[in-house]
Amino acid sequence: MTAITAESGFPAMLNQGRISYLRFAAYLGAMAGIAALAMFGVTAYEEDAFLYQILSLKGLVWGGSGALAAAGLAVVAATMKPELLNAKSARNITPWLDGFVLMVILAAVWALFEPAKDQISYDNQSNLFAGRIIMAMNVIFIFSAVSYIAYLFAPESFIGRVATWSAYTGVYLGGSALLLRWHESYLFNMEIGHAPVSNLYEVFILLFCITAAVYLALEKRYQAKAMGAFVMTLVAAGVFFGIWLDSVGQADIKPLVPALQSYWMKIHVPMNFVGYGSFAVACGAGMAYLVRYRLEANGGKSKMLAIFPSLDQLDQLAYKAVAIGFPAFTLATILGAAWAAEAWGGYWSWDPKETWALIVWLIYGAYLHARVSHGWHGKALAWWAVAGFLVTVFCFLGVNMYLSGLHSYGQLS
Amino acid sequence: MANMPPMQSFPEFIKYLWQRLGSMSLAIILLVVLSVASVIGTVLLQNQDQTDYLQQFGPLWYWVFRSLGLFDMYHTWWFLTILGFLMLSLTSCLWRNVPKMLKEMRSRKATVSAKALKRFNYLKQWQLSSETDTNALQESLRQRLQGWEFRLVEEGDTQYLRADKGRWNKWGYILVHSAILVILVGGWMGAQYGFRGNMAVPEGKSEKEISFLQGTETGHLTMPFEVRCNSFSIDFFPTGAPKEFRSNLTIIDGGKEVLTSDIIVNEPLYYKGVRIYQASFGDGGSDITFKLFHMDGSEAITTAKTQVYKSWIDTDTGISLKITDFKPYNVENMANPGEPKKFQDLGPAVEYEMRGPGLKAVKIKAFMNPFIDADGNNQGSFLMISLSGDKADYKPVALGLDLTNKDEWKLFHAFLRHLAALTENGKQTKEANLEAFKAAMTEVFGDNRPKGFQQMAMRTLQAVNMLPQLPWPILPMLDDFNQHYYTGLQLAQDPGMNVVWIGSALLVIGLCIMFYMPHRKLWLIIKPNDAGIQVSLAGMANRNHLVFNKDFHDLFTKMDNDFASFSS
Ligand code: HEM
Numbered sequence: 001m002t003a004i005t006a007e008s009g010f011p012a013m014l015n016q017g018r019i020s021y022l023r024f025a026a027y028l029g030a031m032a033g034i035a036a037l038a039m040f041g042v043t044a045y046e047e048d049a050f051l052y053q054i055l056s057l058k059g060l061v062w063g064g065s066g067a068l069a070a071a072g073l074a075v076v077a078a079t080m081k082p083e084l085l086n087a088k089s090a091r092n093i094t095p096w097l098d099g100f101v102l103m104v105i106l107a108a109v110w111a112l113f114e115p116a117k118d119q120i121s122y123d124n125q126s127n128l129f130a131g132r133i134i135m136a137m138n139v140i141f142i143f144s145a146v147s148y149i150a151y152l153f154a155p156e157s158f159i160g161r162v163a164t165w166s167a168y169t170g171v172y173l174g175g176s177a178l179l180l181r182w183h184e185s186y187l188f189n190m191e192i193g194h195a196p197v198s199n200l201y202e203v204f205i206l207l208f209c210i211t212a213a214v215y216l217a218l219e220k221r222y223q224a225k226a227m228g229a230f231v232m233t234l235v236a237a238g239v240f241f242g243i244w245l246d247s248v249g250q251a252d253i254k255p256l257v258p259a260l261q262s263y264w265m266k267i268h269v270p271m272n273f274v275g276y277g278s279f280a281v282a283c284g285a286g287m288a289y290l291v292r293y294r295l296e297a298n299g300g301k302s303k304m305l306a307i308f309p310s311l312d313q314l315d316q317l318a319y320k321a322v323a324i325g326f327p328a329f330t331l332a333t334i335l336g337a338a339w340a341a342e343a344w345g346g347y348w349s350w351d352p353k354e355t356w357a358l359i360v361w362l363i364y365g366a367y368l369h370a371r372v373s374h375g376w377h378g379k380a381l382a383w384w385a386v387a388g389f390l391v392t393v394f395c396f397l398g399v400n401m402y403l404s405g406l407h408s409y410g411q412l413s
Numbered sequence: 414m415a416n417m418p419p420m421q422s423f424p425e426f427i428k429y430l431w432q433r434l435g436s437m438s439l440a441i442i443l444l445v446v447l448s449v450a451s452v453i454g455t456v457l458l459q460n461q462d463q464t465d466y467l468q469q470f471g472p473l474w475y476w477v478f479r480s481l482g483l484f485d486m487y488h489t490w491w492f493l494t495i496l497g498f499l500m501l502s503l504t505s506c507l508w509r510n511v512p513k514m515l516k517e518m519r520s521r522k523a524t525v526s527a528k529a530l531k532r533f534n535y536l537k538q539w540q541l542s543s544e545t546d547t548n549a550l551q552e553s554l555r556q557r558l559q560g561w562e563f564r565l566v567e568e569g570d571t572q573y574l575r576a577d578k579g580r581w582n583k584w585g586y587i588l589v590h591s592a593i594l595v596i597l598v599g600g601w602m603g604a605q606y607g608f609r610g611n612m613a614v615p616e617g618k619s620e621k622e623i624s625f626l627q628g629t630e631t632g633h634l635t636m637p638f639e640v641r642c643n644s645f646s647i648d649f650f651p652t653g654a655p656k657e658f659r660s661n662l663t664i665i666d667g668g669k670e671v672l673t674s675d676i677i678v679n680e681p682l683y684y685k686g687v688r689i690y691q692a693s694f695g696d697g698g699s700d701i702t703f704k705l706f707h708m709d710g711s712e713a714i715t716t717a718k719t720q721v722y723k724s725w726i727d728t729d730t731g732i733s734l735k736i737t738d739f740k741p742y743n744v745e746n747m748a749n750p751g752e753p754k755k756f757q758d759l760g761p762a763v764e765y766e767m768r769g770p771g772l773k774a775v776k777i778k779a780f781m782n783p784f785i786d787a788d789g790n791n792q793g794s795f796l797m798i799s800l801s802g803d804k805a806d807y808k809p810v811a812l813g814l815d816l817t818n819k820d821e822w823k824l825f826h827a828f829l830r831h832l833a834a835l836t837e838n839g840k841q842t843k844e845a846n847l848e849a850f851k852a853a854m855t856e857v858f859g860d861n862r863p864k865g866f867q868q869m870a871m872r873t874l875q876a877v878n879m880l881p882q883l884p885w886p887i888l889p890m891l892d893d894f895n896q897h898y899y900t901g902l903q904l905a906q907d908p909g910m911n912v913v914w915i916g917s918a919l920l921v922i923g924l925c926i927m928f929y930m931p932h933r934k935l936w937l938i939i940k941p942n943d944a945g946i947q948v949s950l951a952g953m954a955n956r957n958h959l960v961f962n963k964d965f966h967d968l969f970t971k972m973d974n975d976f977a978s979f980s981s
Contacts, residue, residue: 083559083560086559122651122652123755189650189651191650191651191656192650192651192652221960221963222959222963254652254654255650255652255654255656257654257655258655258656258657258658258677258678258679259678259679261657261678261679262679264679313959316958316959317959319959320959320960323928326924326928327921327924327925327928330920330921330924331921334917334920334921337913337917338914341907341910342679342681343678343679343690344690344692344903345609345681345688345690345692345903345904345905346609346905346907347907347910347913348600350454350459350487352455355451355452355454355455356455358448358451359448359451359452362444362445362447362448362451363444363445363448365444366440366441366444366445366448369437369440369441369444370441372437373437373438373441399455
C-alpha cells in the first residue's frame, strides 16, 4: 500500500518481497557485526580509526558473518511467519541502506584516484580527490536547481527527469566525497583522522545531501516535482556559500580540538542535519504553496499550475517534512545535551547554540500545534514554514558568525 | 477573552481559568513567547563581568538591564514563571485529554450510523448482487490489510467489519506531553539540589572548594573530598595543535587516598555522585630563571629566580617584574599576511609586566630561544612587547644578538668599543664597521673564529641599532624554567539528570508514535438492500492525510478489482 506499487520493472522487483526482506536483514546483520567488532574486536575499539577497521579484511569478516547470520535467521523467521516477507519497514528502509552502500562503493572507487602517499601533504591539500568530487557535486546541484526551475516553465517530462537524476547524482557525489574525505583525513596521519562532520564546510555538504535526499524521497512518493524548484534553489544557494568557504581556505582538513574528540560528534551532528535538511524541504514546500497561492489569486490561468501539487498537498508536504525533521531535531538536541553532560559537566548551559536550537524547536513545536488548532490555515502556515527555516539558518550559521559560545566548530576565522 | 462566559461563582471562574490554561492557543502563545524571550540571552552575553556591562551599555541601560536580570536571564523569576506556566498548561491539557483519549483508545465501536458514514474523509460504495459470499468479501479485505486489527459486529442484517491500525497513537500525545513535564521537573531538581563549579589545582597540590557564578556574584562550596592533581600534560598533533589535555588526579577522602585516575576532555571521573571534568588549564606557578642583561655597558649578566604569579624587584634599579604567565610552547602563524597560514612553535616564553622609576609600564613576552627562520638561519633573540598592556597589541621586537650565547654579548660590547675608537662622532661607515667587527672577533675568539660568524656580524650590527633604543636599564630574558601546570576542573552533581534522560527517552518515543504510527480506521459495511447488497468502505486517519490519501486510493483500486470478481 505504499508508493512502491507505483514502480514497475526491475527496481520494483528489487524492492519487494523476499529480496528486499533478505537484504534488509543482511544489512542489519552487517551493522550488528560491525558493532560487535567495535565492542569485542581483537584489538580494542579505536574510536577514530574505526572507519579503517570497517573497510579492512577484519571489517569484512565481522560484518559479513553478521550479514550471513541475520539472513539465515530471517529465512527461518519467514518460513514460520510468511507475512514478514511483506514487512513495510524492510521495503521502506532498504533503499536508503542500498544508497549508503552505493556511496561506500563509490568512495572506495574514488580512493583509487588519490595521489601517491608522498604527494599528500597537510600544508597543501589541494590535490586530494574529494575536493574534485565536491566541485562536481557543486556543479551538479546548481545544474539540478536550474533544471527544476526550467521544468516549471517548460514542464516536459524529459527536463523533469534530468532535474531529478542530477539531484540524485549530486547526493551520491556529495555523500561519497564525504566518506572519501573521512578516509583522506587518515592519510596525513592516523592521529589527525576523524569523521567529516567537524567544520562548517563539511557539514554544509552533509546538509545539501540530506536536504536533497529528503526532498527526493518526498518527490518519489508524492510526485511533487514543482517543489524541487524551491528546495534545490535553497541547496544551490548553499552551494555558493560552500564554494566561498572553500575559496577563503575553510575547506582544509584540520585535526580535531580535544572537545570534539568524541563519538557523540558522529551521531549528534548528522542527526541535527536531518532536522535542518527536513526544515529546508518544509520551507521549499511553503514557498511553493505561496507561489501557487499567488498564481491562483491572479486568475489561475498560468500553465505552471498544472504541474504544481494542490495547495492542500503542498500544505501536507510541508507538514510531512516537519514530521521527519521535528523528531530528528529533538533527538539531536537530546544527544547534544548528553554530550554536553559528558564533556562539560552539564546537559544544558544556555550556550547560544543550545538556546537557538531550543528556539528552533519551539518554533516548529508551535507550528505543529497551530496546524491542529483552528484558525490557522494554509497560507499562514506556509509563511510559518518559511520563517521557521530562516530561524533555522540563523541557528546554523548566524550563531557561529555573530554570537560566541562553546560550539566553535563552525566558527569562521 | 471576548467569549468569556458569565461567571456565576468563584469555583466556576477557577474552572474556566483551568480550561483556558489547557487550551491550544495558550500553548502556541507560550511556545512563541518562550522562544522570543530566549533570544535575549543569546544576544546579550550572559554572566560576564559587571564592569564590562557597565562599560558597554552606560549607567542607564546597565541599571535597566540589571534590574530585569538580563545578565543572567535564564534564572530570573520572570523566565521561570513562563516555564511554570508551560508546566501548568501541560498539566491542564493532559488532565483534560488523557481520560478521554484512554477511553477512546479502548473503545472500538464497530457500528456506524448512515449519517456518520457521510462524514468520513474517505468513502467508496459498491452495489453487488445478493448471491455474493459476504465472508469472502470480508476475507479479501483482511488479506489486503496485513497487521491490522479487525472487529466484526452484526447488527440486524448489516455486517460491520472494523479495521484499526495504530490504535495506540494517542499514547504518543500522552508520552510527549508528560515527557516535557518530566524534563522540566528534572531540570528543576538539578537547579535545586545539584551544583556545578570550578576549581584550579596546581600540580602536586590539592583543593577542596569549588567556585561558581551565582547571579552576579561568586559562590563557594566545599566538596566532601579533596582532589589532588598529580600531573597535567598536553599532547600535540604533528601540526602543533593541541590533541589532548590529561590530568592525573587522586581523590582524597577522609585523609585517605581512595582513587587515582586520569581524566581527559570528554572522559570525566565519577566519585560519590560528583563528576569531575577536565575543563581548562593554566600555569600553576612555574619556577622561572631570568638572565638579566645590564644595559649600562658593563657587560654584566646576572640571574634572578622567581615564579609565575610572583613579583621580583631589583633593588639596584628599582625595576619590578610581575610574572603573569609561562608557556612551554608558543605556536604562532609565521606566514606573511595573505599567505597560507604556517604554524611554527617558537619555544618557551615567559610573560611579565615591567615597571620602574621613570619608565612606562609595558607587557613583555620574552622567548627563551632565538628565532630560527625557515631557511635555518639564526635571527637572534626576540621579544614581544605590548605598550598598552593588551595582549592583542603585542609587537615582535628582534634584538639582533642571540642572547643564549654569552660570547655574542661579549662580542657586541667589544664591537661597540672598537667602533667608538675607530670612528669620529660615532659615524658608522661600512669600512669602520668591518674593521671594528674584525677587531672584536679577535678580542673575543682569538684566531678560532666560530662557524657562521658572518651571521653573527649581521646580528651584532642589528643589535647596535636596536639595543640602545630600549629604555630599560636591564633586559630580562628567559633562561630556564621548571614548569608546573594547574588543571582547571569542573565538578558537578545533578540529581535531576537521570530524570531528564528518562523524560528525553519518553519524548522521542512519543514523537515517533505520534508521527509514524497514525491511527487509521477502516470500516467495511455490508448491508442488504432491494438491489442485492450494498458494500461501503469508509476510512479516516487522525493525521498524515497525504499518505493515507494515497494508501486509500491504492486500497480502493484493489478492492474494486476484488469486488469485480464477485459482482459478475
Ligand atoms: C514544549 C511543549 C510541547 C511540545 C514539544 C509539544 C509537542 C506536540 C506535538 C509534536 C504534537 C503533535 C502535532 C502533530 O501531530 O502534528 C502535539 C499535539 C498537541 N499538543 Fe502539544 N506540545 C507541547 C506543549 C503543549 C501544551 C502546553 C499543550 C496544551 C495546552 C499542548 C496540547 C496539544 C494538543 C491538544 C495536541 C493535539 C493532540 C492530538 O490531537 O493528537 N501541547 N504537541
